[in-house]
Amino acid sequence: MYLGYDQQNLYVIALCWDHNHAVRASLTRREPGNPNNNSAPFDSDDHVEITLDTFQDQRHAFVFDVNPKGVQADALWTEGQGPDYSWDTLWYSKAKVTSQGFVVWIAIPFRSLRFHPTGVNTRGVTIARYNARADEFDYWPRVSSRISGLLNQEAKVKGFENVSPGRNMQFIPYVASQTFRTLDLTDPTQPRWDSAGFRGKAGLDAKFVFHDSLVLDATINPDFAQVESDEPQNTVNQRFEVFFPEKRPFFLENSNFFEAPLISAFFQPRLMFTRRIADPTYGVRLTGKQGPWNLGFLVTDDRSPGLEVLPGDPAYGKRAHFAIGRVSHDIGEQSSAGAMFTDREFMGQFNRVGGLDGTFRINQNWNAQYRGYMSSTLDANGYHFGQLHDANVIGNGRRFTFSAEYLGITPHFVEETGFVPRVDQRTLNQYGHFYWRPEGKFLVFHGPEENATQLWDNSNTTLSTNGSFDYVFGFHRNIIFAPIVLFESDVLRPVDFTGLSANHGYAQTGGGLVFRGSPWRMLNWNTRVFRNGTVVVVPPTGQLPYTGNETAIFQTIGVKPTGALQIDNEYILDRVTNGLVHRSVFNNHIVRTKWNYQFTREFSLRFIAQYNGLLANPQYSSLQTVKNMNLDLLFTYLLHPGTAVYVGYNSNLENVNPALCDRLPGSGQCDPAGPGLLRMPNGYINDGRLFFVKISYLFRR
Numbered sequence: 001m002y003l004g005y006d007q008q009n010l011y012v013i014a015l016c017w018d019h020n021h022a023v024r025a026s027l028t029r030r031e032p033g034n035p036n037n038n039s040a041p042f043d044s045d046d047h048v049e050i051t052l053d054t055f056q057d058q059r060h061a062f063v064f065d066v067n068p069k070g071v072q073a074d075a076l077w078t079e080g081q082g083p084d085y086s087w088d089t090l091w092y093s094k095a096k097v098t099s100q101g102f103v104v105w106i107a108i109p110f111r112s113l114r115f116h117p118t119g120v121n122t123r124g125v126t127i128a129r130y131n132a133r134a135d136e137f138d139y140w141p142r143v144s145s146r147i148s149g150l151l152n153q154e155a156k157v158k159g160f161e162n163v164s165p166g167r168n169m170q171f172i173p174y175v176a177s178q179t180f181r182t183l184d185l186t187d188p189t190q191p192r193w194d195s196a197g198f199r200g201k202a203g204l205d206a207k208f209v210f211h212d213s214l215v216l217d218a219t220i221n222p223d224f225a226q227v228e229s230d231e232p233q234n235t236v237n238q239r240f241e242v243f244f245p246e247k248r249p250f251f252l253e254n255s256n257f258f259e260a261p262l263i264s265a266f267f268q269p270r271l272m273f274t275r276r277i278a279d280p281t282y283g284v285r286l287t288g289k290q291g292p293w294n295l296g297f298l299v300t301d302d303r304s305p306g307l308e309v310l311p312g313d314p315a316y317g318k319r320a321h322f323a324i325g326r327v328s329h330d331i332g333e334q335s336s337a338g339a340m341f342t343d344r345e346f347m348g349q350f351n352r353v354g355g356l357d358g359t360f361r362i363n364q365n366w367n368a369q370y371r372g373y374m375s376s377t378l379d380a381n382g383y384h385f386g387q388l389h390d391a392n393v394i395g396n397g398r399r400f401t402f403s404a405e406y407l408g409i410t411p412h413f414v415e416e417t418g419f420v421p422r423v424d425q426r427t428l429n430q431y432g433h434f435y436w437r438p439e440g441k442f443l444v445f446h447g448p449e450e451n452a453t454q455l456w457d458n459s460n461t462t463l464s465t466n467g468s469f470d471y472v473f474g475f476h477r478n479i480i481f482a483p484i485v486l487f488e489s490d491v492l493r494p495v496d497f498t499g500l501s502a503n504h505g506y507a508q509t510g511g512g513l514v515f516r517g518s519p520w521r522m523l524n525w526n527t528r529v530f531r532n533g534t535v536v537v538v539p540p541t542g543q544l545p546y547t548g549n550e551t552a553i554f555q556t557i558g559v560k561p562t563g564a565l566q567i568d569n570e571y572i573l574d575r576v577t578n579g580l581v582h583r584s585v586f587n588n589h590i591v592r593t594k595w596n597y598q599f600t601r602e603f604s605l606r607f608i609a610q611y612n613g614l615l616a617n618p619q620y621s622s623l624q625t626v627k628n629m630n631l632d633l634l635f636t637y638l639l640h641p642g643t644a645v646y647v648g649y650n651s652n653l654e655n656v657n658p659a660l661c662d663r664l665p666g667s668g669q670c671d672p673a674g675p676g677l678l679r680m681p682n683g684y685i686n687d688g689r690l691f692f693v694k695i696s697y698l699f700r701r
Contacts, residue, residue, distance in 0.1 A: 001127050001140065007163060009107045014048045016068075016129055018101035024132040024521040025068035025097060027564045027598040029606070030638060042067045044518050044558070046132045048104045051077060051150070053124030054115035055213075055289055058151040058334050060256070061124070062113060068102035069563070070095035071601060078256040079151050079334060080359065080367070086252030088641035090700065111168045111700075114213045114288065121160035124151060132521070135478040147364045148396040152334055168209035172642045174696035176201045176223050183656065183687040187310055190670045191660045191677055205250065205642075214288035214295070215254065221281055224248045225692045226646040229608060229632060232590040234552070234574045236614060236623070237538050239496075240421040246274050254287040257296030258326045260340055260357040260371055269388060269407070271340055271353060271373065272324055273419035278304035281319075292330040294338075299323050305346055320346040322417055334361040340373070342417040351377045351416040355388075366395045377414045386413025386423065399447075402432040410458060425463070427455045435472070445474040449482070457493075461503065465489045470514075478524075479517035486510045486532050492545055497537065499544055506547050508533020521560060528554040534576060536585055538621050547579040568594045578620050585620045589613045602639055608632040624679060629653040642698025652688035655680045 002013040016023075024046050047067040054062065061077040070093050075083035092107040115121070127140045137143075141155040181195040203221035210216070230244045246252055251274035258272045277283075283300035299322070306318040321344070328338030341354040355373030362368060371390040377383070392405035411424040435447035452467035466488035473481045489507040494500045510532020518524035534550040553573040560566055572590040577583060592610040599605070610630045616623035630652050637645040662674035 003125075003157070005160060005163065007110075009109050010052075010113075012050055012064075012104075012106040012108070014104040014106075014127075014129070016046070016048065016101045016104070018046075018131075020097055020099050020101065022133060023068050023097055023102050025102070025563065026071075026521075026560055026566060027069045027601065028067075028071050028566060029596055029598055029604045029636065030072050030601070030641075042071055042073065044132055044521075044524055045069075046102070047073075047130050048106075049128040049130065050106070051126045051128075051154070052108075052113065053151050053154055054113055056122065056124045056156070057289070057292075057330055058124065058149075058154070059330060059336065060289070060294070061151055064091065064106060064108060066093045066095055066104045066106060068095050068097050068104070069601075070104075076254065076256050077151070078259070079149055081256065081259065084252070084256050086247075086249065087254065088249070090640050090642070090698070110163050111165050111209075113165055114209070114215070115165060116212055121163065122156050122158045123160060124154040125157045126150060126154045132518075133477065135518075145398040148367065149334065149364075152364075165209065165212045168207070169701050170205075170207040170642070171699040172205040172696050173699075174203055174205075174223060174694060176225065176692060176694040178225065178690060178692035180688075180690040181686075182689070183660075185677070186308060188676055189661070189672050189674075211288075211290070213290065214286065217250070217253065217283075217285045217287075219250050219280075219283045222248075222250055222283065223694060225690075225694055226634060226636070226644075226648060228606075228634075229610070229630070232570060232572055232592050232610060232612070234572055234588060234590070236574060236586060236588045237534070237536060237576060239537055241419070243268060243419060243421075244275065248274070250283055250285075251277070254285065254296070257287040257294060258298065258324060258340075260326070260338065269390065269409070269415075269418070269420045271342055271415060271418040273417065276344075276417055277302045277322055279307065294326075294328045294330070294336075296326045297324070315347060318347055320344055324417060332361070335359060342415070344416040349379050351375065351379075351414050353415050353418070362393075365397050366393065368393045373413075373415075375412075375414050377412070377416075379414075384412040384414075386410040388413050388415075388420070399437065400432070400434045403430070405429045424457050425455055426458065427453060429453045433472070435474075442475055443473065444476060445472075447472060461491065461493070463491045463493075475517075477517060477519035479519060480514065482514045484512045484514065484530070486512065486530070488532070490535055492535070492537075497545055499542075504545075506533075506535045506545075508535075508547065510550075512552075518558075523560075524558040526554070526556045528552075533579070536576060536578075536621065538586075538623055540618070540620065541622050548576045548585055549579055549582075551575040564598045566596045566598075583620060584615075584617050586617060586623055587613075587615045589615075602637055604636045604638070606632075606634045606636070625655070625681065626679065627655040627684070629684065640698065642696060642700075644694075644696055646692070646694040648690075648692050648694075650688070650690045651686060653684040654687050655683060656685055656687050658685055 004011045026045055028042050045067040047065050049065045052062045059079045063075040063077050063083050065073040072093050074089055075085040076087045077083050089112040091112055094105045096103050129138045143153045177200045179197055184192050184194040203223055206218045208216040227247050233242055235242050277300055280300045280302055286297045288295055302320040305320050306316055309315050323343045326340040328336050330336050337358040339356050344351045353373055353375045357371040360368045369392055373388045376385045387410045389408045392403055394403040407427045409423045409425050413423050431451045433449040435445040437445045448471050450469045455464040456462055468484055468486045470482045470484040487509045491503050491505045493503050512530035514528050516526040530552045534548050535545050536548045537545050539545055555571045557569045570592040574588040576585040578585055590612050595607045597605045612628045614626045616625050632650050634648040657678035657680050661670035661678055664671050
């Protein structure tokens with residue numbers, strides 16, 4: 001690896017030795033990676049990665065990845081959370097596979113970075129090469145898995161003299177047009193068709209950098225037509241809201257400045273969940289770093305509350321307004337303390353949340369975190385407030401991980417700008433694993449994992465006890481095999497389900513397995529199969545919840561027939577049967593296939609087809625059979641972030657009866673006492689169709 005610079009750019013050249021037939025490389029689209037696991041878009045390819053800690057605070061860094069085809073991925077690194085690949089900036093790269101491996105050339109403009117200019121600069125740097133077939137990162141300097149963290153092991157590279165990010169202003173105007181036909185369900189009892197032959201739209205994204213480290217982003221009339229649809233998840237028979245990650249670029253960029261310590265993936269309470277802002281007309285965001293202070297402020301509106309009601313409703317045409325702020329202060333090498341505030345205002349009502357949090361590094365393996373927040377809410381039910389407290393300790397090493405966490409949320413805690421699916425709880429969670437690492441010819445590591453959770457409400461009633469145990473085997477070629485044992489018990493209270501006269505307990509046991517791998521460049525898979533008990537919370541009207549048996553299958557298969565074609569397939573099955581009579585309650589099938597063909601680094605064609613079939617048995621559930629087929633086609637010319645042309649078509653087919661609803665005799669109006677939207681047992685109609693063209697261009701000075 002060679003590093004150099006002039007007054008405009010940082011240059012990196014990497015020589016990666018290998019047999020050319022062993023190099024894994026694909027011509028893929030430059031796009032954000034998977035927000036569910038913080039992975040790059042070409043995470044199954046060989047690639048080179050450089051991480052720049054420009055402020056040397058060992059907390060935040062810029063990440064630049066290039067694969068052997070020259071495809072880019074960039075991210076913001078937050079220590080303890082990993083990379084956020086939703087961030088995009090302008091830089092340059094080339095690469096070539098040779099008979100001795102591959103070569104990568106990178107040029108990163110200093111104006112694409114943030115740092116304090118001084119006469120002589122030192123930067124924190126880590127450089128890595130990922131060997132895909134061995135699933136191995138090779139680092140300089142040495143980064144040990146026996147030490148928790150990456151940036152605390154970085155090298156200090158000196159010699160950057162008289163460089164500055166300079167003045168940086170960006171303007172990205174766009175124009176778009178679309179035609180559509182869709183089923184309007186604003187009034188569920190009176191469904192109707194809505195369409196437009198031509199509808200033009202224009203907007204602007206702007207960015208201003210000042211004091212070399214503060215960034216002001218603004219958007220006017222943003223458009224997100226090109227954003228990919230959500231990854232499928234099972235949402236049937238769920239008592240609480242299911243989390244879908246944000247995908248819109250404006251809300252993703254620099255979002256790490258707003259994130260309080262995310263204690264665990266199990267609990268997932270978040271104070272900022274920007275999908276609550278469904279339809280903004282403007283947004284202004286200030287993020288950056290001044291000395292030991294990290295700053296993030298966001299102000300935006302949302303038209304959706306006024307669009308989801310009918311004319312004549314007092315809320316019709318009104319907008320909600322959001323304000324979110326976070327400030328944190330670095331303490332020592334990798335500890336910090338912060339404060340956060342969120343506010344949502346709508347028609348004289350409000351929800352305001354504020355509090356303190358901190359991350360404290362105990363030693364090279366152990367960290368502790370804490371969050372404490374209070375909410376103040378004025379709504380139709382009056383004024384009330386609540387509290388959330390979350391604390392944990394977590395240790396990481398080469399062989400072990402251990403965490404213990406406490407979460408407490410009072411019944412009246414409300415966070416309308418965040419994601420808090422369950423309140424009125426006090427929960428203890430403990431997770432741990434220990435791996436032996438023989439590093440043998442076939443077996444790389446093996447060891448036990450366990451996870452246990454106990455949940456009470458604030459009156460000390462035990463509501464849930466669950467746990468799992470598995471033994472993991474890790475083999476060469478990224479192959480993982482793990483059989484799992486599960487147990488769970490739940491309690492439903494009268495407040496949880498109308499009709500219950502007293503608390504009712506349900507106990508279930510089960511098992512499953514995880515089997516995944518990517519032994520060759522052209523194939524990867526992930527199989528998860530579980531068989532366990534469940535509580536049917538969608539019984540027929542007038543009946544109470546009961547115990548059922550659940551079979552859940554999650555299957556993904558990725559295929560790369562050529563270096564330019566990527567095919568990702570996914571199948572989800574959720575089958576529930578009545579525990580007493582062993583008859584089907586429902587079968588939910590989700591099948592999704594995504595094809596991306598990359599003609600060049602700039603030109604790509606993406607096709608997604610997804611089928612969702614909920615086959616319900618009305619004898620044992622209150623569900624309705626729903627069948628849906630969605631087709632999504634997108635042509636992209638992406639010269640670089642900000643300059644792009646998108647041409648897309650989306651079509652949605654569903655088993656909706658063309659009559660839409662039961663009609664009143666004579667008037668032809670829908671019967672308000674009818675069942676609502678009618679559906680056919682077989683057959684489909686097109687209830688959503690959209691064609692759009694969007695052009696944007698980056699002006700940078």
